[in-house]
Amino acid sequence: MTDPGFQPQEYVVNDVFDTRVSKSRRMYVKEYKKIGEGAFGTVVEAMVAEVDENGQQKENPFGPFAIKRVLAQTEYKCRELEILRLVIHPNIVRLRYFFDRKSRTDGKIYQNLTMECLPSNLQNEIKYYRGSRYTIPYPHMKAYTFQLARAMMYLHGFSISHRDIKPSNILVDPSKVKLKICDFGSAKQLEPNAPSVSYICSRYYRAPELIVGCTVYTTKIDIWGLGCVIAEMFLGKPIFQGLTSELQLKEISKLLGPPPNTFFFKSNPQYHGNMFSTKLFTCSVQERFKLIFCNSPDDVIDLLLKVLVYDPEFRATAASVLVHPFFDELKESNFHVYPRGSSEPLRMDLYDFSEVELNFMGDLKQKLLSRP
Numbered sequence: 001m002t003d004p005g006f007q008p009q010e011y012v013v014n015d016v017f018d019t020r021v022s023k024s025r026r027m028y029v030k031e032y033k034k035i036g037e038g039a040f041g042t043v044v045e046a047m048v049a050e051v052d053e054n055g056q057q058k059e060n061p062f063g064p065f066a067i068k069r070v071l072a073q074t075e076y077k078c079r080e081l082e083i084l085r086l087v088i089h090p091n092i093v094r095l096r097y098f099f100d101r102k103s104r105t106d107g108k109i110y111q112n113l114t115m116e117c118l119p120s121n122l123q124n125e126i127k128y129y130r131g132s133r134y135t136i137p138y139p140h141m142k143a144y145t146f147q148l149a150r151a152m153m154y155l156h157g158f159s160i161s162h163r164d165i166k167p168s169n170i171l172v173d174p175s176k177v178k179l180k181i182c183d184f185g186s187a188k189q190l191e192p193n194a195p196s197v198s199y200i201c202s203r204y205y206r207a208p209e210l211i212v213g214c215t216v217y218t219t220k221i222d223i224w225g226l227g228c229v230i231a232e233m234f235l236g237k238p239i240f241q242g243l244t245s246e247l248q249l250k251e252i253s254k255l256l257g258p259p260p261n262t263f264f265f266k267s268n269p270q271y272h273g274n275m276f277s278t279k280l281f282t283c284s285v286q287e288r289f290k291l292i293f294c295n296s297p298d299d300v301i302d303l304l305l306k307v308l309v310y311d312p313e314f315r316a317t318a319a320s321v322l323v324h325p326f327f328d329e330l331k332e333s334n335f336h337v338y339p340r341g342s343s344e345p346l347r348m349d350l351y352d353f354s355e356v357e358l359n360f361m362g363d364l365k366q367k368l369l370s371r372p
């Protein structure tokens with residue numbers, strides 16, 4: 001992102017909390033590039049170095065880091081920090097430091113979340129390939145989807161719902177085909193049967209139960225987002241592009257058929273909006289998927305049929321996604337990819353699961369680890 005108004009800044013902060021060793025340090029920060037601007041914050045790229053009491057650098061600046069700056073002291077922001085401190089996973093962006101600092105322009109206190117920095121996000125990647133009339137290569141899509149589902153399995157194991165899954169919140173390093181979820185600004189640890197606001201998630205990626213105003217939803221809302229992201233990688237554009245929140249449901253019905261009556265009743269018995277009960281195509285839902293994903297392999301269509309399901313109860317879990325045959329190729333001992341612009345094969349082992357993750361897999365653990 002190029003921002004002509006961006007002013008590079010260098011400063012020293014006395015109380016920078018280092019999450020690796022759980023202690024505060026005095027640090028020099030050199031911000032040199034703006035890399036993101038969202039609804040709630042600015043993200044800049046920076047290098048940092050520890051400094052002594054006299055302000056002398058103890059080491060050469062290192063990085064790069066991505067610093068997300070948001071207004072401090074709102075309930076919303078505390079949650080992002082709290083959750084980021086809790087989650088340590090190879091496919092979730094790692095928080096390295098955080099500090100509060102007063103802005104020189106408006107005098108307000110901002111919270112600065114200092115994270116590892118990745119070179120791109122999935123939205124840029126999809127756009128890049130679309131611009132050259134291709135899609136992301138299949139093996140890369142597989143590797144990305146697997147890593148995304150793996151991060152979700154971990155989060156959902158702690159009952160944490162990300163609540164804003166979409167390509168711009170998914171960081172990637174195309175040179176390593178690595179993926180990490182970011183932006184925990186909407187994330188929440190959900191408690192069973194406790195209500196939460198339904199107006200979360202960006203429209204195109206909103207699960208149908210949220211569209212109709214369900215307030216006791218589950219982490220399955222993220223699985224819907226996962227389905228939309230997979231579909232977008234294959235199609236090169238968002239699959240459901242509703243003009244309004246209500247019309248979003250119509251777009252979904254163009255692929256899945258009309259929502260069943262039980263769906264409305266289970267999600268929100270008080271729903272009074274349009275139910276889009278007229279079937280807009282004549283073939284079966286399976287045939288409809290094949291038509292929309294006409295250039296995609298059967299195994300991904302089968303996966304999408306299990307993920308893009310109206311009723312969250314019958315929608316796949318992250319664990320069941322991970323054991324889908326679509327990923328069998330990743331289990332092969334010589335699975336490799338050719339990162340963009342490279343003729344060197346890159347071997348990838350995506351099955352280095354931790355004990356915590358394997359416990360979250362439950363009954364599906366054996367299936368996950370079995371070799372084809």
Ligand SMILES: Nc1ncnc2c1ncn2[C@@H]1O[C@H](COP(=O)(O)OP(=O)(O)O)[C@@H](O)[C@H]1O
Nearest residue numbers: 036038039040041043066115116117118168183
């Ligand atoms: N750790 C990071 N490394 C690289 N880029 C990042 C990082 N975190 C955020 N970004 C970029 O900044 C954008 C906005 O950050 P995000 O956390 O999504 O903020 P917002 O809540 O404003 O959407 C992201 O879409 C991404 O492109």
Ligand SMILES: [Mg+2]
Nearest residue numbers: 038168169183
């Ligand atoms: Mg974001």
